[in-house]
Amino acid sequence: KNEVEQSPQNLTAQEGEFITINCSYSVGISALHWLQQHPGGGIVSLFMLSSGKKKHGRLIATINIQEKHSSLHITASHPRDSAVYICAVPRGSNYKLTFGKGTLLTVNP
């Protein structure tokens, strides 16, 4: 079983829609990362959170440590939000990241 599971794998939305991407993990963690990977391949860190909720612009990330679940929400989605969104958790004293498979989001105009 993967330590980090994301759903859905693929998501297509119309511009303006509210988007939710889910991440569940099976291990004890201190924090969780949400990352964005654009078609060119580069990875950008969006959020690191260990409890509650964080907001940055139209992006909101929440985490429930007890339920081992996190969500990434995008409000008023836009075609430029089209990317792969990846959930990752740090493991061990070296803080290496274990990644989910990613959610491919396509926002159509």
Added chain:
Amino acid sequence: EPEVTQTPSHQVTQMGQEVILRCVPISNHLYFYWYRQILGQKVEFLVSFYNNEISEKSEIFDDQFSVERPDGSNFTLKIRSTKLEDSAMYFCASREIDTQYFGPGTRLTVL
């Protein structure tokens, strides 16, 4: 804003050749990582590096792989004798406290 850089952006090589992928981490960071992503698959951890030595490596990181910090700024990943299955995107990351900053990646194609 400081960023992690990687060169080259794309490397094409013949099977059996040696390749060196280069990374310049953010200057005051102390923890460095290499990850790889085979096309269509998830990102996987290869190796972490701290205090001029490997702190952890995955089972992927066999004797064909090595890392080095030759001059205090560059951080390199060497693959001695490339195989077709080494074709992937290789990401370098550096860490300050609890956030990892990723480079743009090097796409390695082994023919």
